Amino acid sequence: MKLNVNGRDHDIEVEPEMPLLWVLRDKLSILGPKFGCGIAQCGACTVFLDGEPVRSCSVTVGEVSGAVTTIEGLMPDGRMHPVQQAWIDEQVAQCGYCQAGQIMTAVALLEAIPNPSDEEIDNAMSGNLCRCGTYPRIRAAIKRAASANAGA
Amino acid sequence: MIRRHVYVIGLAAATLCLPTATAGAQDAGLEAWQKIYSVFSHPRCANCHVEDERPRWSGAHYGATRVHGMNVQRGPDGFGNAGMRCVTCHQQDNAAQLHGPPGAHGWHLAPKEMVWWQKSSQEICEQVKDPARNGNRTLEEIATHVRDDGLVAWGWAPGNGREPAPGSAQETYLLLQQWAAAGAPCPAE
Structure with a gap:
């Protein structure tokens, strides 16, 4: 499965039912998004999907068809957003x-x-x-x- | 003479039967509407057909009726506010986790004028027939919308222990057609 995160393409081998947050943290070691409640009620896992904020704990990676941006992607050139x-x-x-x-x-x-x-x-x-x-x-x-x- | 008598009897019978047949159609239409109303007023549908800014959490498994948590509101386009859109939490499918957010394509509130939340059978019936308050749809267009729309379909398959709306999309489509064919009668209150 291909996943674009912060402008970079990744090839990942995961079940499509895996929450996006799990993929980001456990497979790609992108640790900015946090696990809080796991049911989209706290917002700690918020990332952008095609520019829209989503709770990545409640999006399965199989549902992701666009680009993902995490907080790490806010400063691609190293300058603070x-x-x-x-x-x-x-x-x-x-x-x-x-x-x-x-x-x-x-x-x-x-x-x-x-x-x-x-x-x-x-x-x-x-x-x-x-x-x-x-x-x-x-x-x-x-x-x-x-x-x-x-x-x- | 005999022929004339037959004609008169036939005419009288037709005169007697006509109102009876119309009343029968009316009854059948009202019966169909009552089933449609049981769908439209069900929490899976009515929770998001509100006239204010806030969807509701209500239904058999929800306990007390509440406004949607997290200060969720309609927003300028019915799809939520900037920074907290419906799609921020409601994805293409139901979240698998217990108490996770339900999902379907295009999650959003119905326009304000299509209010069903805590409205009577007669009020919803009149609204559904009014082009100014039904998205300028014919009754046939309403029926096909109910049959074919992905977000509407979620109401019959809400998942995760949520009580579905009665019947099915296809049954409700057929009921809407029956109701329309019977003159789309509304109950008196």
Whole structure:
């Protein structure tokens, strides 16, 4: 089976029923996406499938027909993505476990809505849970990234 | 003279029978509609035919009725909001994991005007017949939509212990045809 992840083609030998997250972490050693709940209720495993955020724990690899982007793919040239930079500037992460998923959803939001309101941020981010409660800093970082994008 | 009597008797019989036949068709139509209503009002269908922004979680195995978790909303196109689209969790097929998200092609909410959630049989019946509120479809187009649409089909095969809608897509298609042929009567309330 062929799988394109972060611009690179991989040949993998797996059952089509295997969740994409399993393939990424266990077969390809791409460890940015995290296992949280396993049933698409927490968002820690969020990756892009053809540019749309998906919960990779609940997508079987057999369903994947397009390109996969993980958080590792946000900086193909080694430069920090503006959302990642905003996360550092706002010191968002506490334990950090959910943050790869948070950042992927934030990137998807900003691509669709470059300058989101608080409500639009909540509407996008409510499916990404953070047990440390970093939500105020997540919101601040998204606004910072939006400002950085506007100024770029 | 005999011929004339036969004619008169025949005319009288026809006059008597005509309303009876129409009432029979009406009854058959209403009977078909009642079965259609049992499908359309079933949680597998009605949970996503809501008039507000939020799909529902309800049905035999769901416990108390709730709005969909995770602040899930209709969004501008019925397919969710930016960053959290329906397809973010609902893929082409049901997730295999217990309590995982169900899936079918094109997961989304029905347009607001096609509201079935907590609507009466008469209200849904009138909505289904109204082109302004049924996607400008003829009754035949509604029947084929019910028979052929992949997301609609999920309602009869929801998987993972979820209670399916009654009957089948084909049975509901035939019921819609019977109902339409009988003049598409709606129940009075």
